[in-house]
Amino acid sequence: MAKRILITDDALFMRVTLKKILTEAGYDVVGEATNGAEAVKLYEQLKPDVVTMDITMPEMDGIQALKEIKKIDANARVIMCTAMGQKTMVIDAVQSGAKDFIVKPFQPDRVIEALSKVAA
Amino acid sequence: MKVEYVSPFVEAAVKVMTTLLQVTPERGTLSARPQVFTTQQVNIVCGITGDVEGQVIFGMSIVAADRIASRMLGSPVVTFDQLAASAIAELGNMISGNSMTLLHGQGFTCDITPPTIIKGSNVKISTLDIPALVIPMRLKDIGEFEINVSIKERTRRAA
Numbered sequence: 041m042a043k044r045i046l047i048t049d050d051a052l053f054m055r056v057t058l059k060k061i062l063t064e065a066g067y068d069v070v071g072e073a074t075n076g077a078e079a080v081k082l083y084e085q086l087k088p089d090v091v092t093m094d095i096t097m098p099e100m101d102g103i104q105a106l107k108e109i110k111k112i113d114a115n116a117r118v119i120m121c122t123a124m125g126q127k128t129m130v131i132d133a134v135q136s137g138a139k140d141f142i143v144k145p146f147q148p149d150r151v152i153e154a155l156s157k158v159a160a
Numbered sequence: 161m162k163v164e165y166v167s168p169f170v171e172a173a174v175k176v177m178t179t180l181l182q183v184t185p186e187r188g189t190l191s192a193r194p195q196v197f198t199t200q201q202v203n204i205v206c207g208i209t210g211d212v213e214g215q216v217i218f219g220m221s222i223v224a225a226d227r228i229a230s231r232m233l234g235s236p237v238v239t240f241d242q243l244a245a246s247a248i249a250e251l252g253n254m255i256s257g258n259s260m261t262l263l264h265g266q267g268f269t270c271d272i273t274p275p276t277i278i279k280g281s282n283v284k285i286s287t288l289d290i291p292a293l294v295i296p297m298r299l300k301d302i303g304e305f306e307i308n309v310s311i312k313e314r315t316r317r318a319a
Binding site for chain 2: 050051052053054056096097098122123124125126127128143144145147
């Protein structure tokens with residue numbers, strides 16, 4: 041069965057792009073969240089296999105949402121997908137339980153590679 | 161405003177646009193403006209907070225915005241709708257985000273706010289009392305793209 045993915049990004053363009061890449065690669069995009077708070081809510085509802093998570097978002101940022109999701113499910117698999125790649129942010133995300141960290145702009149292959157590793 | 165704050169934005173813009181639009185921007189001559197001011201038709205505004213704070217505005221014509229969005233979406237933009245606006249905003253977010261990574265390498269830890277798009281010419285933003293440095297860029301087959309950087313080091317309060 042296709043792995044179920046929840047996409048989190050405040051930019052419509054990013055959600056459309058990610059959905060296209062993932063759907064073409066055979067993943068099932070079950071939900072799209074536009075901020076961290078929505079991602080936490082949808083995670084509880086949908087129980088996806090993997091979450092992609094932007095960091096800079098209104099309402100609740102991606103790092104906070106990652107921490108909240110980990111509280112709900114310690115085994116949650118979250119991949120950060122953000123324009124900011126400074127070391128402190130990567131370390132913060134990984135220490136908070138992120139499985140991978142993709143810096144935008146990315147090539148579709150980079151996303152598929154991360155997904156196939158994390159979803160396995 | 162220090163010129164050293166500008167180079168991360170230039171470097172990030174070149175990197176992001178080369179990857180995303182498959183065009184390497186040609187850099188024009190740097191100039192200064194007393195305030196953040198833009199005569200462009202489409203502007204992406206990103207706030208910067210942290211060790212350095214202020215604003216960066218990416219400005220372009222409607223034609224250039226259409227062409228950039230078309231490349232990002234992989235199909236021609238007929239009307240500049242929400243999806244096209246979101247693509248342009250995301251370009252600003254990516255350049256700002258990559259700039260933050262480079263500024264971090266210089267010892268400044270900063271964060272960015274989600275981008276805002278302002279359409280309409282002669283936009284003047286006068287909330288900040290920071291002079292702006294302007295870097296014009298030319299993108300082949302797309303048009304002009306202007307970066308307005310208006311940031312300063314955060315004032316440290318005495319203990």
